[in-house]
Amino acid sequence: MHAESYLRPPLIQGNKTYLQITEDISRSVEAKPSRSWWIATTISAIVMTWGLICIAWTVWFGIGTWGLNRTIGWGWDITNFVWWIGIGHAGTLISAILLLFRQKWRTGVNRAAEAMTIFAVICAALFPVFHMGRVWLAFYNLPYPNTRGPLWPNFNSPLMWDVFAISTYFTVSLMFWYTGLIPDIATIRDRAKTKIAKWSYGLLSFGWVGSAKHWQRHEMLSLVLAGISTPLVLSVHTIVSFDFATSVIPGWHTTIFPPYFVAGAIFSGFAMVLTLMLITRKVLNLEEYITLDHIESMNKIIVLTGSIVGCAYLTELFTAWYSQNPYEQYAFANRALGPYWWSYWGMMTCNVISPQLFWVRKLRRSVWFTFFMSIVINCGMWFERFVIIVTSLHRDYVPSSWAMYSPTWVEISIYVGSIGLFFTAFLIFAKTMPVIAMAEIRHIMKTSGEAQKKAALAEHKHHGHDTHPLPNTN
Amino acid sequence: MDEKFIFPQRLKTISFALMAIGLIGTAASFFLYSDEEGVQRWWANMLLNAVFFHGISMAGAFFLAATYVAYNGSITVFKRVPEAVAGFMPYSALLLLLVLIFGHSSLYEWTHADVVESDPLIHAKVGYLNLPFFFGRFAFFVGILLLLSYLMRKNSLAEDQHGGITYYKKNLTVGSLFLLFFAIYISVTSWDWLMSLDPHWYSTMFGWYTFASFWVTGIAVMTLVVVYLKKRGYLEVVREGHLHDLGKLMFAFSVFWTYLVFCQFMLIWYANIPEETGYFRQRYDHYMWLFYTIFIMNFIAPFLVLMSRDAKRKMQILIIAACIIIVGHFIDFYLIVMPGTVGNKGGFGLPEIAPPLFFAGLLIFVVFTNLTKANLIPKNHPFLDESLHHTT
Numbered sequence: 024m025h026a027e028s029y030l031r032p033p034l035i036q037g038n039k040t041y042l043q044i045t046e047d048i049s050r051s052v053e054a055k056p057s058r059s060w061w062i063a064t065t066i067s068a069i070v071m072t073w074g075l076i077c078i079a080w081t082v083w084f085g086i087g088t089w090g091l092n093r094t095i096g097w098g099w100d101i102t103n104f105v106w107w108i109g110i111g112h113a114g115t116l117i118s119a120i121l122l123l124f125r126q127k128w129r130t131g132v133n134r135a136a137e138a139m140t141i142f143a144v145i146c147a148a149l150f151p152v153f154h155m156g157r158v159w160l161a162f163y164n165l166p167y168p169n170t171r172g173p174l175w176p177n178f179n180s181p182l183m184w185d186v187f188a189i190s191t192y193f194t195v196s197l198m199f200w201y202t203g204l205i206p207d208i209a210t211i212r213d214r215a216k217t218k219i220a221k222w223s224y225g226l227l228s229f230g231w232v233g234s235a236k237h238w239q240r241h242e243m244l245s246l247v248l249a250g251i252s253t254p255l256v257l258s259v260h261t262i263v264s265f266d267f268a269t270s271v272i273p274g275w276h277t278t279i280f281p282p283y284f285v286a287g288a289i290f291s292g293f294a295m296v297l298t299l300m301l302i303t304r305k306v307l308n309l310e311e312y313i314t315l316d317h318i319e320s321m322n323k324i325i326v327l328t329g330s331i332v333g334c335a336y337l338t339e340l341f342t343a344w345y346s347q348n349p350y351e352q353y354a355f356a357n358r359a360l361g362p363y364w365w366s367y368w369g370m371m372t373c374n375v376i377s378p379q380l381f382w383v384r385k386l387r388r389s390v391w392f393t394f395f396m397s398i399v400i401n402c403g404m405w406f407e408r409f410v411i412i413v414t415s416l417h418r419d420y421v422p423s424s425w426a427m428y429s430p431t432w433v434e435i436s437i438y439v440g441s442i443g444l445f446f447t448a449f450l451i452f453a454k455t456m457p458v459i460a461m462a463e464i465r466h467i468m469k470t471s472g473e474a475q476k477k478a479a480l481a482e483h484k485h486h487g488h489d490t491h492p493l494p495n496t497n
Numbered sequence: 498m499d500e501k502f503i504f505p506q507r508l509k510t511i512s513f514a515l516m517a518i519g520l521i522g523t524a525a526s527f528f529l530y531s532d533e534e535g536v537q538r539w540w541a542n543m544l545l546n547a548v549f550f551h552g553i554s555m556a557g558a559f560f561l562a563a564t565y566v567a568y569n570g571s572i573t574v575f576k577r578v579p580e581a582v583a584g585f586m587p588y589s590a591l592l593l594l595l596v597l598i599f600g601h602s603s604l605y606e607w608t609h610a611d612v613v614e615s616d617p618l619i620h621a622k623v624g625y626l627n628l629p630f631f632f633g634r635f636a637f638f639v640g641i642l643l644l645l646s647y648l649m650r651k652n653s654l655a656e657d658q659h660g661g662i663t664y665y666k667k668n669l670t671v672g673s674l675f676l677l678f679f680a681i682y683i684s685v686t687s688w689d690w691l692m693s694l695d696p697h698w699y700s701t702m703f704g705w706y707t708f709a710s711f712w713v714t715g716i717a718v719m720t721l722v723v724v725y726l727k728k729r730g731y732l733e734v735v736r737e738g739h740l741h742d743l744g745k746l747m748f749a750f751s752v753f754w755t756y757l758v759f760c761q762f763m764l765i766w767y768a769n770i771p772e773e774t775g776y777f778r779q780r781y782d783h784y785m786w787l788f789y790t791i792f793i794m795n796f797i798a799p800f801l802v803l804m805s806r807d808a809k810r811k812m813q814i815l816i817i818a819a820c821i822i823i824v825g826h827f828i829d830f831y832l833i834v835m836p837g838t839v840g841n842k843g844g845f846g847l848p849e850i851a852p853p854l855f856f857a858g859l860l861i862f863v864v865f866t867n868l869t870k871a872n873l874i875p876k877n878h879p880f881l882d883e884s885l886h887h888t889t
Binding site: 025026027028029030031123124254257261265268269270271276277278279280281282330331334335338339342345346347348382 | 567568570618621622625662665673677680681684688699700701702703704705745752756757760761763764765767768770772879880882883885886888
């Protein structure tokens, strides 16, 4: 027998039945696209197209169209790369690690977060790929038996490890996301009215009929994928941090980088999930499935990971002094007081100080404040990567090599274009696929539905326990 | 759900015997090894044990705070065990304080005025590495955590008496504060007590790495206590599902420890900067077999032993895994402390064998005495019912 504490708030509000859950969630897929959807998608697609044009511009005219120079070989490109990869951490964290921790609230947001992961990784991959310059030789990264004689990828380089880590992560995340989608696609197929919808969702559902055998294999596969994804979530940003930390550049070479990058990635990933989900729940009327308790739980993860990141910043700062290494000390003084001081203080304000406001319960449960904070954190985490990359590079060991960096219009456009790509992909996903995992929501209804929760509470009172009101859920 | 634990006479005798043998051995080794090297070695062992056992007691309180804040619904049935382990904190803190007060000059190079004068690097760190500030930090962080852990226990006992969710909510607040201070405590004290043994060396990862080590050892100790209680016929409501959770935690945090250790080592090895590699060079050259032993005992062994689902649900296997983890992490701390104090002359003899016996005896005595002081299964906890029905 299973029992759940009366303290746990319901995760599905409004006394739903199984049928209502299906209808509420598939409504957005089945209805005609609304005007606002068309407007949003058009704008995103235009922005994306402009980004693609600028990518073509880069390929045609070369990397010289970017603001990089001999001292600062990594600028906005790698900043954006790390930023997107970080954002791509929340999805798999929610599906794999929160699954292991038995966090039921994950069912409300996991589908959209996993989709977000996939789009974010695609956006991330753009930057190193086009930074190669001769992008048509990108396949040189792959260690295949080749005709170039002894010329192989450098297996000692963390950049090479990145290729493996990210492609593995992308593959597993995609499989995880799609496996979860199959039963839901089948639901949409069964409800489809038009022939073409029936046919295409039928194709995508891989012939799912929901038999016991199907479910058994589905559960088994999900478990295996969760097992594989858990170390993967941690490994991807660990290896991204190796790109910096294996070097001897002050500000880059520090041992705390791997766990702190992972914490930062989860931090920014959850911020992006919140940005997207707060809009989605409003536009698609899903407030009963993504409740304030879901938002509060995510805000708690934000305050936790934000504090871990803050602890790491301060540790780095202290150790820079404690090391009594003049280069290390200068690197950090230069971050805070040098020409890029604004990015350092932007990072400190957005990532360390502002998330601390989430200690206040009222703010954790305020939709508007959460939305505002999610944007602030996304900016802060972008600043962080800029600080790490550009500020550490621009003061070289030899003062004659000191330089400054600012992006050109091409770089800015590609970055903005990647955001356009991300939103275009997400909007298309939200229109064609159920944004909430229907099957998983049905699965938790018996324990976490509002009606069931109320019944359990009545039972609890009936047994002569002292009376506690159901925690306030508004 | 009334279950009173009575300290079994046999265990009590064992704990007294351990303490007595340990104390006699420790005292004997103090006189047997009375040359300068011997004194240093003696203090190094005292520090090693005091820090290690202090870490275990902190892990108990951390376990409690973390599970409160995370709304954990499975550990409630045996939450008296982390409470009892946390109850060892005052004793371990006192012992550690005594070791630091009387042993600091044998342990820490930077406490010697002549070294500070002649070594420009240490001289530059005097603003941080000086005795008043050193003990001030100890008093501040350990004091706050002691207070918070005392409050958690107090609220937990009051909940048994009076019921309601007031005490639960109070503990949520206390637990969050505990976690907040713990994060700073573990960073700062790991620099103070351990990293400053090698005052030239630094690694930003160090605090998190010692945390991982303490934490997984603490979980192993709590697992042993739960299994012992079950074997004696107590805590029948703790079932395979709960054991499975403890097994998973040991497994997961063994991997986590390995992750941190590997990252720290690999980054220093890869960059190959002499200031940083010196630390590992010494450990690798002079303690090579221990260097690999900790990797085998703290990663490969728990990883393979606890890999399967069935293994995590069997008491016998949990005992084996927990013992390997505890000894393995003790060696891990040995490898931190010894090269920093006695240099390449870390040995294995009476000074190494006796103190852990004393500390373990004391730990057993205090933890099991604490267990007798309250009902073994908490009453009125809002997650109790969920925990009683917990299955995995």
